[in-house]
Amino acid sequence: MGKTTKQLQPGTEEQILNAARRVFTRKGFAAARMEDIAQEAGINRALLHYYFRSKDKMFDMVFKENMGKFFQGFITALQGKESFEEKIKRLISGELDTLIQNQDLPLFIVNEIAHNPEKLIGNMQQTHIGDFRKEFEKLVKSEIRKGNIKKVDPRQLLMNLLAMSVWPFIAKPLLMAIMELDTKAFEKMMLQRKEIIADSILLSIKK
Structure with a gap:
């Protein structure tokens, strides 16, 4: 079971999108993994999937x-x-x-x-x-x-x-x-x- 590494704030979705942008910038869409984005945002994968079902959706929004x-x-x-x-x-x-x-x-x-x-x-x-x-x-x-x-x-x-x-x-x-x-x-x-x-x-x- 994963653990949340940061206290969640009301702006969790924005926090995730900002993290996704940084990961996509470093690695590109193809090489970026959901796990990378969760780690960058300081949350667990389950919470990431709660907000965003797929990497494609996250990329499109960013x-x-x-x-x-x-x-x-x-x-x-x-x-x-x-x-x-x-x-x-x-x-x-x-x-x-x-x-x-x-x-x-x-x-x-x-x-x-x-x-x-x-x-x-x-x-x-x-x-x-x-x-x-x-x-x-x-x-x-x-x-x-x-x-x-x-x-x-x-x-x-x-x-x-x-x-x-x-x-x-x-x-x-x-x-x-x-x-x-x-x-x-x-x-x-x-x-x-x-x-x-x-x-x-x-x-x-x-x-």
């Missing part, structure tokens, strides 16, 4: 919750009456804030791209990613028609923006070692990147 918040925030950043420049700055700022608060998210996605792409794509299609891409493309094309920015493929611009924001979090251990950064210094650099990335993106499309 993924949709994380990605849903991620892209819904991006859509909000692109809406409103602010100028194009302000929207881009707000988008980048919100993206980096989200990444700083969820630093394991990029690695989580990269692991699933490598080991479980079909499941990842299926889950992606149920998030706001499609809505965000369409909103971004509509905004960029509108600015091109108005003559405010260079003619540019919105998809290329979006790839640049995402890569400049996300890559440092994927390479975080390497960057921290090379640059001799602790966690606080790394996060400070990521906050500084808000202005650096915005300036770079806007300069690249300036007429």
Whole structure:
């Protein structure tokens, strides 16, 4: 008979999902075991199965919750009456804030791209990613028609923006070692990147 290693709190389900995210990030969906998640959460397997019948259900909930918040925030950043420049700055700022608060998210996605792409794509299609891409493309094309920015493929611009924001979090251990950064210094650099990335993106499309 297993034993509970931590006192359960009202937020047990959230506790389990947070533990599952950490395990999925380290091991990927295929290699992660329910036992690993129970141990990470500090509970026994019986209690884990009470909340979640399967690893698939847990993974789907973790993924949709994380990605849903991620892209819904991006859509909000692109809406409103602010100028194009302000929207881009707000988008980048919100993206980096989200990444700083969820630093394991990029690695989580990269692991699933490598080991479980079909499941990842299926889950992606149920998030706001499609809505965000369409909103971004509509905004960029509108600015091109108005003559405010260079003619540019919105998809290329979006790839640049995402890569400049996300890559440092994927390479975080390497960057921290090379640059001799602790966690606080790394996060400070990521906050500084808000202005650096915005300036770079806007300069690249300036007429």
